[in-house]
Amino acid sequence: MIMKNAFPQPDMRRSEWLNLNGEWDFSLDSPVFDKKINVPYPWGSPLSGIEDDKDGTGYYRRVVRWSPKGGRVFLIFGAVDYDCVVRVNGKELGSHRGGYARFEFDVTDIWDRSGDNTIEVEATDISARSQTYGKQGYGNARGIWQTVWLEARPEAWIDSFFIKTSLDGEITISAELAGKCDGCVVDSDFGGVTASAEVKDGSAELVFRIDEPALWSPEEPNLYEGIIALRVGDTADVVSTYFGIREIGTGVFGEHGHRYITLNGKPYFINGVLDQSFNPKGFFTLPSDDDCREEILRLKRIGINMARIHIKAEEPLKLYYADKLGLLIMEDIPCFWGEPTPEARVQFEREMEWQIKRDRSHPSIFYWVVFNETWGLISNLKNEDGTEKREYTAETAEWVVDCFHKAKALDPTRLIEDNSVCNQDHTVTDVNTWHFYSNGYENVKNVVHSFCEGAHVGSEKNYKSGYTMADVPCMNSECGNVWGVDGNAGDSDISWQYRYMINEFRLHDKLCGFVFTEFHDVVNEFNGYYKIDNSDKDFGYDEYGTGLRDLHSQDYLGADFAPMTTVRPGDLISVPMFGSSFTDLRHGKALDISWQLRLCDPVDGDSIADVGEYSIIWKGYGEFDAGVIRTVMPDHDGVAVLMWTLFDGSEAVMSNAVLFDVDGEREDVYTAEPSALTGSGFGRIIPAIQGAKVSGLGSGEFTLDVNTDEIPGFDGADDLELIFEASTRTMMSHDYPDKFAANRVDLNYMLGYRCDPGANRNSFQQTDENKAPGKLAISCDGEKFAEIVLPDCPADSRGSLSHHYQPAVRQLDEAGSYGTLVSVKIPSRILLKIADKPSFTLTFRMEDDAGLSVFGRRSGRYGIGIILKAE
DSSP states (O other): OOSOOSOSOTTSBOSSEEEOOEEEEEEESSTTOOEEEEETSOTTSGGGTOOOOOSEEEEEEEEEOOOOSSSEEEEEESOEESEEEEEETTEEEEEEEOSSOOEEEEOGGGOOTTSOEEEEEEEEEOOOTTSOOTTGGGSOOOEEOSOEEEEEEOSSEEEEEEEEEOTTSEEEEEEEEESSOTTOEEEEEETTEEEEEEOBTTEEEEEEEOSSOOBBOSSSBOOEEEEEEEEETTEEEEEEEEEOBOOEEEEEETTTTEEEEEETTEEOOEEEEEEOOOBTTTBTSOSSHHHHHHHHHHHHHTTOOEEEETTSOOOHHHHHHHHHHTOEEEEEOOOOSSOOOHHHHHHHHHHHHHHHHHHTTOTTEEEEEEEETTTTOOEEEEOTTSOEEEEOOHHHHHHHHHHHHHHHHHOTTSEEEEEEOSSSOBOSOSSEEEEEEOOSHHHHHHHHHHHHHHOSTTOOTTBOTTOOOOSOOEEEEEEESTTSSTTOOOSBOOHHHHHHHHHHHHHSTTBOEEEESOSBOOSSOOOOSBOTTSOBBOOOGGGGTOOHHHHTOSEEEEESSOSEEEEOTTOEEEEEEEEEEOOTTSTTOEEEEEEEEEEEOTTTOOEEEEEEEEEEEOOSSEEEEEEEEEEEOOSSSEEEEEEEEEEETTEEEEEEEEEEEEOOOOOSSEEEOGGGOEEESSSOEEEETTTTEEEEOSSEEEEEEEEGGGSTTOTTOSOEEEEEEEEOOOOOGGGSTTTTGGGOOOTTSOOOTTOOGGGSTTOBOOOBSOOOOEEEEEEETTEEEEEEEEOOOOBSTTOHHHHHTOSOSSSOSSTTBOOEEEEEEOOHHHHHHHTTOSEEEEEEEEOSTTOEEEEOTTSTTTOOOEEEEEO
8 A cells, every 4th residue: 555645745736746655665785676665654663564674775676567658757756765876677877875865767768658668776784974964863764765756857847946925925936947948948937926927048047926925924814826837838847836935134222222033024932843844654754644634734733834854855745734734844954974075075065956946835844954963964073182072163153154055046035044052152144043952941031031131232142252142032952851850751640840940041032933853752752742653642732721831821921939939828929920922913902811829629628718800901922011910829729720811802822820839737637648558569669759659560458557546526427428530550661770771771872672661760651542540449458448449540739749749850750740639538337447446557558550650749639648537
């Protein structure tokens, strides 16, 4: 079955073509063709059918019959990694070097239109340090990895074109032609708006105007579809294409006078994500045409408006869906990993030119990143004493500046970044960006504030020696907590850090966007919005009346406040609010802020402790004061949530929240901490979060000895209720460091798609679609009185106390983990038996091999410990 059926490049489509994807004869290392491969999947990927990810030469062969009506026949490859030679019917057509560019051969003179034609491709990938490699360490794009097709054209044809648009509706199409066509005519027709121009020296320029243009944006991705035709006598080469009318630029806005990235002349906040564009089935090749569309929809679903395609020339079909469905694209040029040798530089510039020329008419693409994190720019040199050193030299920096200007010459309509930096070494760039990975509220706040303080015209901060910041916008281009934890954050919850990090970006209005790492989990990083198989993660934000789309609102209402604060009952709290606006829809309008303080009390029931509302004038672009919410904390122990919503009339614009741990005393109930439990039968017992949580692995039981005189109101009680928070506990390989030490790999590097996320000591998997239930039996003095199925072993923002009371910011200890609230009454038959006893024993037995966790006052979601309530 051919899974990639669609025309691969919808922005340049001819009607007469033949898809050559599907089964080809194949062999590695010698042309014996003893295997079958599924094109266009890299030979190391599962979907290829070969699944042998090694260096070497792959030999491809396919026999094809095709009798096109058109005059000339072209064989086209979307991309082949890395060196390839192509033969048709035994004749060598030529070769190509480079892993990311489209290339083609004119096979007209050797094509048998009435019989079989044998196509052979010899593709060699030896992972040379000078080759444009990108991030193929996740899974190499070896051999043919994009669609192969045949295409018919007349004797003269359109070779390429570049569509430029202006907000006033003026459209300019610069076309390059091939074949004998001087003096002929190129014309276009887009919805009845036509233009024509004469071909001179192999090129032509069409200029026309769209009246009252419908502009393109992620929110309204308006496209104009039509044709461009080269007419020679009675024949014509007709190419179907489209364009979106939009302009990318920068401008100074707001009362603070910051320069922002603009879309269609107005500031636009970039809610961006790093898209590694890797999947475990096809590696760099998406499994199906539908996946190209669904990838865009997944991001739009959560309010993301931009994807940074990371160090890869993306499949054109995915870019088409970004155009059609509305998603901005920042596209990186694939890097080499060795030193900046002459060979590496020549090939890099060649591929940069190919990539920009192929993709520069896509309205979705607004930004080119030339280099990333100085990869490929470091030279191995020697000091005067003969010792080795690694250096980003001044001469190499001059070459980077030259590449910046070459990219700008190829595409003056978009923003260009010299180097997406993590080493403070910008040179000349249209945007000053930086990478940071940090965990902990104060750390994140300090990092963001420090960057903004140092970002101003003439500043040397974040720039290589000899270069300073020009009058350019500022934004983040990689962020998260994955590398902000020693040994990386492993497979852990991202929802808690994400919310306060986004809040800091909006609080610091010198910034006009961010790029979160990342879209999906990848082989050694588990910090995606989605898992590597596209399944959902649960962020738990609905507990606080908010969601990811709220955090990504162009109009944003936040609090300059920690995500959770420990307070005492009755404390007066003042929460300073701020607005952040990157749309003029509501400027100058009176907007309403409605808020409530909710106490989460599993013992006596949840309650609304306070409510309020007030109005503010929503100011212009940037950040501004939005008043103060003042409230008194409940006079009761528990977790309190201050939630607010910004209203424009009856429309809820966005919602957000901060939390409080109201640290009081419960004198009317018996309370025990997990440290009071005695475990037996488990494979291992693991304390966590400074002893506020305890877990047993596998099956086993915890017992709690209770003195009846410690239970308030126990004498003469009619009811005794047991309340606690518990979950199952999934076993991870880091739970047994000695047993699994031999299988552990360093997750700091790209090591293939089979590494074990549980090997990382920081791992505690975020809540997702996969559940891990287990049956818990509860007994009193050996008599079972309750069976409960604990549904899962979750971790997300609902586990607020497990985040708030983490012992360190550079190491995670089951962060965000929480359980199910269990509330059962001890039956009267048992209550009567223990009524006159000085003590009794509660047993919590996990009967399945699912593990058991019990949470205390300073862990989990509810903050209650083990409670006995007599009534």
